[in-house]
Amino acid sequence: MSAIETNRSHADGGLGNVVARVVALVGAWKDTRTTRRELSRLSDRELDDIGLCRGDIGRIARGL
Numbered sequence: 001m002s003a004i005e006t007n008r009s010h011a012d013g014g015l016g017n018v019v020a021r022v023v024a025l026v027g028a029w030k031d032t033r034t035t036r037r038e039l040s041r042l043s044d045r046e047l048d049d050i051g052l053c054r055g056d057i058g059r060i061a062r063g064l
Contacts, residue, residue, distance in 0.1 A: 036061035
């Protein structure tokens, strides 16, 4: 006689993971956008004080 597991969701790794990944991607995009905007507002002198130049902003915002 075999047993049937009825507690298992049919969406294991399916839609729930897709939604979680989309939410995570949107959150990361917003963080990158905010970081880029805030760093862009700094003057060249302020950026130099923290060891950055304008060319570093995109890389820093992406977390690379």
